[in-house]
Amino acid sequence: MxxxxxxxxxxxxxxxxxxxxxxxxxxxxxxxxxxxxxxxxxxxxxxxxxxxxxxxxxxxxxxxxxxxxxxxxxxxxxxxxxxxxxxxxxxxxxxxxxxxxxxxxxxxxxxxxxxxxxxxQFQGQPHIAFRDLLVWPEQAEVFVREQALTLTRKEYDLLLFLLANPNRVLTKEAIAEHLCGDAVDVADSFDFIYTHLKNLRKKLQEKGADNYIRTMYGVGYKLSVE
Amino acid sequence: MKLLTKTNRYYLLLTTGLFVLAGVGLYYGFYAALRHEVEEQLDNARLHLERRAATGQALPPTPFEYQLSVSPRPRPLGFRDTLLLDPTEDEMVPHRQLTFRLAVQGRPAWVTLRKSLVETDDVLEVVLTVLLTVLAVLLLSVVVLNRWLANRLWGPFRATLGALRSYGVQEHRVLEFAPVDIDEFAELNQVLTRFTRRLVADYEAMREFTANAAHETQTPLAIMQAQLEQLLQLPEMANPQLAGLVTELYQATRRLSRLHQALTLLSKIENRQFAPPAAPLALAPLLRDKARQLEPLLDARGLTLNLHLGAEPAGLHLHPGLADSLVHNLLQNAIKHNVAGGFIEVQLSPEALQISNSGRPLSGNPARFFERFQKHDAASASPGLGLSIVEQIGRYYGFRMSYTFESSGAIHTLRVAFA
CATH class of the missing domain: 3.40.50.2300 (Response regulator)
Known part of the structure; x- marks a missing residue:
């Protein structure tokens, strides 16, 4: 691109x-x-x-x-x-x-x-593939090893945000502001990111996906490619 | 009180005073002069009679007995006022009389000469009436002339006043006036034109300054933030000590940037840099959007948000950015100062937007909640500008803000009443 x-x-x-x-x-x-x-x-x-x-x-x-x-x-x-x-x-x-x-x-x-x-990109079916994960943004559908995964809107947004930045440390601030809009002052409350990530991880694991969302302690999270 | 009424009042006071003085003066002046004239006539008659008596002639007969009376007995001498009955008019008439001693053909006699004062009174009356009428007409015409002049001459002044009244500072335009042929008003208009030109220039300078300051500050902040984010990606960041330092720097940069954005917004509102849009803005969709956006924050703390969205307030021409900021800060405030598992009730009616939330018991002075940098918790990383932004936006649009606290249940309510 x-x-x-x-x-x-x-x-x-x-x-x-x-x-x-x-x-x-x-x-x-x-x-x-x-x-x-x-x-x-x-x-x-x-x-x-x-x-x-x-x-x-x-x-x-x-x-x-x-x-x-x-x-x-x-x-x-x-x-x-x-x-x-x-x-x-x-x-x-x-x-x-x-x-x-x-x-x-x-x-x-x-x-x-x-x-x-x-x-x-109008032509073709754009999709995002990451390890055992396949996302069709057009339809907002997520598959883990060919099994459909049901996510809440925010969990889906979070996953897409991580997929856009693989192998990069995403700070809590960046995630919070991505989910709630950049006007939100989340300095006092990052706990909600933790909740959403926990749920997302759980759902991925239930479908047998690898644990590729890493916690970078005190800093943020990272979608690991290894 | 109108200038005209005020000047007229002084005119009236002065002329009325002069009238009274002139009336009194004239009355006594004329009265004295006419009496003197009568006395002179009586004196002349006395001289005439004395001359006749000296030559030994008898007193002349008189057609009116009351005009000349002779008595052999002594009478008080000199001028006196007296009342005599006028038989034809059948009323008592004031007379002036002169009594003197005379030797008539060898015998002493006391002669009294009288003259009516009625004619004198009449003259006095005519003179005073004419004079007072002239004065009254004069006074009236002064008032009328004044009124006419005021309407004519003060016209340009009223036009200037009208232009000023309809002048909005946020319009950023120079006031121009039609030429006036009265120096004072022309000068006034010139001064006003100069003032408004200055105002527009200052406003422009201020606007430019705020925009530049915002730009110049945000750019280095953007560089800092981007570099720190890049730094966080380095493999060396596996060292938790290093990662901790950079993260703190990064968070401080974010805080600074938020603080700066909030202050820029406040100064922009104060400088009235938000022109009202042509179309009215609906608050209900905005509230729904914001509620959806803040959902993760609500979920994380187990808060229930209930929107009771009634009819929209009529004709609310809010700037979309300010409306967004207003709603956002109100909701964020209700979330921030809530307790886990609490609630937020949002009520929109044509009269007001009201947000109630559960929370901790009241601490601090509610009157100071709207002040800048007021934090519930001094250690909080947020700058404490949310409610001052709400207050500024409210003041900008003339809304009335009120805060109430219900100690039973610890419910905080913020009400924004649309004017």
Whole structure:
């Protein structure tokens, strides 16, 4: 999957590129409006991660307009420190697929990117396979060794979030905010994640799945590939 | 009181005072002058009679007996007032009389000359009437002229006032006025235009500053958070001591970021940077969404959430972001300060949104719950800004907030009454 990351802050850009490449994306970068404009005019991307405030002759919303005017099929994820709701609405009105406010969890970024790419791949039956696990996101169905697994909505969301970030430590904060929305202040109550994970593990084990959800003590959880 | 009424009142007081003074002065002045005139006439008559008596002539006959009476017996001398009966009018009429001694053909006689004061009274009356009428007309016309002038001259002022009254600071527009030919009002309008221009500029600067500050702070926070997350992925993190340090750093970054977001939101509300949307916003779907979103938190603590969603309040033009924040903070507050296995009752009616929840007994002063950085538990990692955000949003839209505590059952109720 080919991504374009448009972000003017070098430190953040480098971290994001590292992370996205680790997550097996082909990732190109642009640090200014002009660079980004040139790249979107020349190449096709599956998804563009777009910062709104950019140096140069335009901002992220202008790039978004260009993409839409060119009839690009690329998904657009806006990433901005401008939590201004009007920006968010304008962005989504202009045809962006999603909006993420800085700072965000890397795992959340990945999860959103996967969702966008999944939604954009119309042809074929997109599915996620992980070890003995098979998920059909379109139908929200989960199979363990060909047996259907019944999950609650939140358990399913949790599983999908873990599957989007295999072999990465997902912090409790990232999981909590993914499940309850990033406005939620869960600093005082992480206990609910524990409950959901316990239930998910139990259901997986009942169907004979391996125990690949690891607890990283005090930090979070990890979907182990070994 | 209107300026016009006030000035008119002073005018009236002054003119009435002057009227009374002028009336009294005129009356006595004329009265004295006319009496003096009568006395002079009587004196002239006396001189005439004395001259006649000196030449030895008899006193002239008089057609009216009361005008001249002669007595051989002494009478008090000099001027006196007296009342005599006027036979034709059949009433007592005031007269001025002059009595003097005269030797008429060798015999002493006391002569009294009288003159009616009635004509004098009439003259006085006419003069006073004319004068008072003129003064009254003058007064009335001053009032009328004033009223007309006020309507005409103060027109531009009222127009300015109207423009100011309908001016909303959050409109961020400069007030422009039609040209006025009265210097004072033109100056006033100029000053107001300058003020509003300044206001708009300040607002813009403030808005830009908040946006920039938010951006400039969130970006390093985003870098910190992303780097720390990457750090957590390193194999070295198998060392629990190291992992603990990084996790704490990571959590502190999250806290800082939340705190910053909350403060930015508060300052934006205070600066009224949220224009009301054209369409009214329905709270019921929002409440349902939020309840679904917060379900994991409710489940984890075994809380029961009951939504009693009645009719929507009419014409509630809330900004979607603020409405979201309001509902979110109210619910989160009810969850946070609840007890395990407790309940939350949400009631939406056209008049108010009311959230009741079970909780611990009241501690602290309820009046301070809405203040910033007020925490139930000082060790809590949340900054304690939720209710101040609720309060600010409420104040922004003119809602009335009230908090009640029912000690039987320890039920906390927050009520947001729509204006």
């Amino acid at each position: 080919k991504l374009l990351l448009v972000e003017d802050e070098p430190a953040l850009r480098n971290t994001l590129v590292d992370y996205l490449r680790q997550s097996s994306y082909v990732c190109e970068v642009a640090g200014s409006f002009e660079q980004a404009l040139e790249k979107i005019k020349l190449y096709d991307y599956d998804c563009v991660v777009l910062d709104l405030t950019l140096p140069g002759a335009g901002n992220g919303l202008d790039l978004l307009r260009t993409l839409k005017a060119d009839g690009s099929r690329a998904g657009v994820l806006i990433v901005s420190a401008r939590a201004a709701l009007d920006d968010r609405l304008t962005g989504l009105d202009l045809g962006a697929d999603d909006y993420l406010t800085k700072p965000f969890h890397l795992a959340e970024l990945n999860s959103r990117l996967r969702a966008i790419i999944r939604r954009r």
